[in-house]
Amino acid sequence: MSAAMLTGLALAFYLLATVCYTAGIFLRAAASPAIFPISTTHSITHFGRPLVLAGIALQFAAIGVWCVTTHRTPFASNFGTLSLTAWAMAMAFLILDWRINLPAVGVVTLPAACVALFLGILKSRAPLVESPLLTGQLVSMHVLAVLFSFGLLTVAAICSALYMVQNRQLRRHHVRGMLRRLPPLETLDRTAYQAVAFALPLLTLGILLGFTRVFGDGLAHSPVEWLRDPHVLTSLAAWLLYVFYLGSRLAAGWRGVRVQYILLVGFVVLLAIYFVPTTTHRFE
Amino acid sequence: MALILVGLSHHTAPIEVRERLSCSGHDLPDSLSDLASLPGFQEAVVLSTCNRLEIYAATANLKASEAYQAICQHLARFHHVPEPAFTPFLYKKSESDAIMHLLRVASGLDSLVLGEAQILGQVREALRAAQSASTAGSLLTALFQQAITSARRIQNETTLTRGAFSIGHAAVSLASQIFADLSRATVLILGAGKMSELTARHLQASGVRFIVVANRTYDRAKAMAQQLGGEAIHYDRFPERLTQADIVIASTAAPHPIIHRATLQPVLRRRRGKPLFLIDIAVPRDIAPDVYNLENVFLYNIDDLQAVVAEAARERASEASRAESIVCEEVEKFVIWYRGREAVPVIASLRERLEQIRQDDLAVLRARLSHLSEREWQAIETATRAMMNKVARTPILRLKQETEQQMALNGARYDLMSAAREIFGLGNETESLRTDEEDTTPAKQKITSSASSAVSSSTEVI
Numbered sequence: 001m002s003a004a005m006l007t008g009l010a011l012a013f014y015l016l017a018t019v020c021y022t023a024g025i026f027l028r029a030a031a032s033p034a035i036f037p038i039s040t041t042h043s044i045t046h047f048g049r050p051l052v053l054a055g056i057a058l059q060f061a062a063i064g065v066w067c068v069t070t071h072r073t074p075f076a077s078n079f080g081t082l083s084l085t086a087w088a089m090a091m092a093f094l095i096l097d098w099r100i101n102l103p104a105v106g107v108v109t110l111p112a113a114c115v116a117l118f119l120g121i122l123k124s125r126a127p128l129v130e131s132p133l134l135t136g137q138l139v140s141m142h143v144l145a146v147l148f149s150f151g152l153l154t155v156a157a158i159c160s161a162l163y164m165v166q167n168r169q170l171r172r173h174h175v176r177g178m179l180r181r182l183p184p185l186e187t188l189d190r191t192a193y194q195a196v197a198f199a200l201p202l203l204t205l206g207i208l209l210g211f212t213r214v215f216g217d218g219l220a221h222s223p224v225e226w227l228r229d230p231h232v233l234t235s236l237a238a239w240l241l242y243v244f245y246l247g248s249r250l251a252a253g254w255r256g257v258r259v260q261y262i263l264l265v266g267f268v269v270l271l272a273i274y275f276v277p278t279t280t281h282r283f284e
Numbered sequence: 285m286a287l288i289l290v291g292l293s294h295h296t297a298p299i300e301v302r303e304r305l306s307c308s309g310h311d312l313p314d315s316l317s318d319l320a321s322l323p324g325f326q327e328a329v330v331l332s333t334c335n336r337l338e339i340y341a342a343t344a345n346l347k348a349s350e351a352y353q354a355i356c357q358h359l360a361r362f363h364h365v366p367e368p369a370f371t372p373f374l375y376k377k378s379e380s381d382a383i384m385h386l387l388r389v390a391s392g393l394d395s396l397v398l399g400e401a402q403i404l405g406q407v408r409e410a411l412r413a414a415q416s417a418s419t420a421g422s423l424l425t426a427l428f429q430q431a432i433t434s435a436r437r438i439q440n441e442t443t444l445t446r447g448a449f450s451i452g453h454a455a456v457s458l459a460s461q462i463f464a465d466l467s468r469a470t471v472l473i474l475g476a477g478k479m480s481e482l483t484a485r486h487l488q489a490s491g492v493r494f495i496v497v498a499n500r501t502y503d504r505a506k507a508m509a510q511q512l513g514g515e516a517i518h519y520d521r522f523p524e525r526l527t528q529a530d531i532v533i534a535s536t537a538a539p540h541p542i543i544h545r546a547t548l549q550p551v552l553r554r555r556r557g558k559p560l561f562l563i564d565i566a567v568p569r570d571i572a573p574d575v576y577n578l579e580n581v582f583l584y585n586i587d588d589l590q591a592v593v594a595e596a597a598r599e600r601a602s603e604a605s606r607a608e609s610i611v612c613e614e615v616e617k618f619v620i621w622y623r624g625r626e627a628v629p630v631i632a633s634l635r636e637r638l639e640q641i642r643q644d645d646l647a648v649l650r651a652r653l654s655h656l657s658e659r660e661w662q663a664i665e666t667a668t669r670a671m672m673n674k675v676a677r678t679p680i681l682r683l684k685q686e687t688e689q690q691m692a693l694n695g696a697r698y699d700l701m702s703a704a705r706e707i708f709g710l711g712n713e714t715e716s717l718r719t720d721e722e723d724t725t726p727a728k729q730k731i732t733s734s735a736s737s738a739v740s741s742s743t744e745v746i
Contacts, residue, residue: 170461171576173588185559186464256557256580 003069004124006062007083011117013055014090014110020048021106025181045103052094052110059087059117073135075143076128082120084144086113088151096155096191104182105191108158138213145206146235150270152199153242157267159192160260167257189256192263193249200242207239214280231278238269285326285423287622288348289382290355290374291338294396297373304365307332309413315362316417322354327421329414329428331389333406335396340386342423352376383427383618387611390431391438392445399444399600399607404435423625427618434614441610444603451479452486454592455563455584459487459531462559462582467491472529474498474522474543475536476508479565483533484512496529498522500536526551531561534570541572548578555580565589627683634679638672 024045063074063083074080093109096102166182182188214226226232245262248254292302307315307330319328319339324346331338339359343351356374360367377385385394390407392399411428414420420428439445456466463469471492473480476499484495495514499505502518509516517525526532526548536542543562552560557580564571564585575583584592646668650661 166461170458170582173584173591182461184460184464185462190464253556256559258557258579 003062003066004079004121006058006065007079007117007121007124010055010058010062011114011121013051013058014086014114014117017048017051017055018107018110018114020044020051021103021110024048024103025107048103048106049094049097052090052097052106056087056090056094059083059090063087070128072128073140073143075140076130077126078123079120079126081143081147082116082123084147085150086116086120088148089113089116089154090151092148092151092155092195096195100183100187100191102183102187102191104162105155105158108162109155112154112158136213138209138216142206142209142213145202145209149199149203149206152195152202153267153270156192156195156199156263157270159188159195160263160267163188163192163260164257164264167260189260192260193246196242196246196263200239200246203239203242207235226280229278229280230276231273231281234269234273234276238266238273241266241269285625286343286346286348286351287379287382287423287427288341288343288351288355289338289377289385290341290352290359291331291336292370292373292375293336293338293394295394296375297370301370301373302335302337305337305359305363305370306334307337307363311362312413313417315358316414316419318362319355319358320417320419322358324351325354327414327424328419329410329424331407331410333403336389338386338389340382340424340427342421348378380615380619383430383622384611384615386427386431387434387614387618388608390428390435391607391611392435393604393607393611398597398604401439401445404432404439407431407435423622426621430614430618434611437614438607438610442603442606444600444607450482450486451565451586451589451593452483454589454596455483455531455533456486456490458582458584458592459561460490462561463530465491467493469530470494470496470528471514471531471533472496472498472522472525473508473514474519474532474534474570475538475566476501476504477535477537480533480535481508481512483535483563483565484514487531488512492531496525498525523547523551526560527554529560530558532563534562534564535566536570538566538570539568541569543571543575545572545574545578548575548581552578552580563589624684631680631683634683635676638676642668642672 027044063080066074066080066083070076072080074084089109090113093102093106093113097106162182163185166185166188170185183191241262245259245266248259248262292305294302312330312332315330316328319325319330319341324343325341326344327342329340331340339355341351341355346354356367356371359365359370386407388394390404392401392403395403407428411420411425411432414424459466459469466487469487469492471484471487471494473484473495476497484492488495495509495512496517497505497509497512497514498517498519498521499508500519502516505516505519508514526543532543534543548560560581562571562575562581562583564583567586569585571583571585575581646665649664656664
């Protein structure tokens with residue numbers, strides 16, 4: 001079975017899991033009167049987790065098959081990179097869901113992972129990148145650390161977005177429909193914090209490994225050339241924002257709406273990393 | 285056997301009447317024994333709550349009017365209340381109407397607060413008391429169990445009994461949308477009133493452990509804090525406690541707001557974004573409306589909370605029709621079982637008659653075949669018994685099936701049962717049953733008219 005087929009199957013499993021989480025929330029919300037929060041989850045929600053797990057396993061197999069058949073690391077193509085990003089998002093969600101049971105977060109995170117996977121499948125036939133810059137364990141660890149931190153930070157941003165929705169409806173005295181199934185504000189705030197607490201060391205490690213590879217192996221003719229790259233600058237800006245967030249949480253004990261804004265802005269900066277022009281991360 | 289209900293409730297009687305006829309726990313066994321000792325009364329269950337008193341009885345060989353009269357006399361005698369003082373408020377029901385009534389009561393469809401779940405426990409308790417007093421027989425036990433089953437079905441299949449119905453419930457529900465763990469939340473009560481106490485009790489029931497009470501009269505704050513297991517503070521110290529509080533219940537008699545934007549701003553800076561849930565149940569309001577716009581503050585006044593409760597009540601009312609149809613289904617099931625019981629004496633008579641024939645023929649045979657050994661006689665005994673059972677099996681089965689099917693389909697009279705009586709000459713044995721039927725003809729006609737007619741419930745005030 002080809003990597004694309006396995007990835008397609010994983011996509012189907014993620015979609016099914018999304019359906020389970022959504023249906024669970026919808027059915028519970030429909031079965032509960034008025035604006036009241038629903039304490040228990042519908043039984044259909046319990047199918048979600050095994051489906052996500054199956055999707056993760058299939059994606060793992062797909063990435064393995066891809067590496068074996070192409071004799072390259074997964075980062076030698078957009079397919080591999082996007083697939084790993086989706087994998088990291090699904091893993092991050094699964095771990096958090098296991099700990100805190102957050103179907104509402106799954107309803108948003110899994111479709112986001114599906115979009116990444118779908119884009120990856122579309123690019124699965126694109127030519128492979130041949131670049132000496134992409135060889136070596138340091139590069140692999142650099143990319144893996146960065147992608148996994150992106151996965152966790154995406155979950156954190158989703159929690160923040162849900163926090164803002166929940167905050168808004170509570171302030172407007174208008175908590176209805178499926179939105180009743182949103183987790184409490186404190187849970188969303190804490191989950192976002194925990195996701196960032198795990199993501200930031202990974203992001204730091206990723207950036208440090210990148211610098212080590214560039215400067216340690218003498219790949220850069222001039223350090224300024226790398227430091228002027230908008231891609232690197234945006235990454236550093238994102239890193240600073242998350243450091244500020246974590247610092248404000250840990251040192252000043254900040255919580256609530258304002259810190260959610262930091263996370264949302266941080267996520268926008270993360271997305272910008274993919275789209276800003278780069279002078280040093282071009283491998284064609 | 286006929287099923288009778290006599291009762292009064294908040295729908296028909298004022299509290300002054302209800303409290304005079306109220307039957308407390310220790311009076312209940314005596315009341316039940318007294319009822320069961322009435323002539324013609326075979327079973328009795330008394331359902332006594334703050335909103336209703338209902339007596340369910342199974343009678344035999346007793347006209348419905350006589351049964352009602354006997355219950356009225358019992359109520360007057362037992363509660364020392366003259367009959368004219370309560371009879372105008374009584375309703376009487378029989379057969380399917382009584383069955384329907386109990387099933388609706390147990391489901392909370394007849395309650396003051398539609399769908400309240402407490403009544404189910406009271407119904408269960410009434411049955412248990414009657415069983416302890418040995419006044420609940422097979423009919424009333426089955427009826428009450430059916431009512432409990434029906435109520436459980438409604439709980440599972442509809443949202444009638446779910447959701448908040450009081451300000452306290454609404455406060456707890458909203459708090460659960462803000463705080464992940466209420467056991468870690470601190471509640472600050474401003475004003476030691478009844479409403480604030482009730483709201484605090486709801487929060488306590490949901491896990492809140494830390495309660496601080498502030499009141500202008502310190503002694504009242506202390507008394508309430510003692511009751512709630514919390515801490516009392518002097519009223520002028522409440523602003524400094526706002527920093528630690530997660531939920532504030534304001535219910536003072538102050539004529540002007542006691543918490544303003546300016547009061548909260550320094551508090552919120554110290555709280556560093558920690559959410560603050562303000563419940564203002566005072567009229568006039570204790571918390572100024574300009575607080576609404578503060579970040580991380582969730583202010584709900586009495587109108588906001590009542591809107592929440594009203595929303596729940598509206599949704600619950602729409603669920604009532606679903607609950608009513610479940611009650612109808614359950615009534616139908618019970619009526620089929622109930623009417624099926626009438627085949628029992630016919631079947632018993634049929635068995636008796638066949639056994640008599642067998643014994644008579646065996647006696648004649650014994651005289652003629654005296655040379656047969658005991659072992660051979662045993663074989664003949666076994667063979668004739670088996671033959672009798674085979675002959676009786678199909679008619680008995682058909683009788684049971686026909687009774688149930690006819691009831692379920694169109695409620696027709698039991699033609700097959702009449703035929704069985706005719707064919708086997710069982711008329712005399714079921715005479716008592718027929719007399720009983722004649723006494724309660726109007727009610728029985730209602731039961732047997734159709735499945736849907738069993739649904740309609742009529743109340744007759746004596």
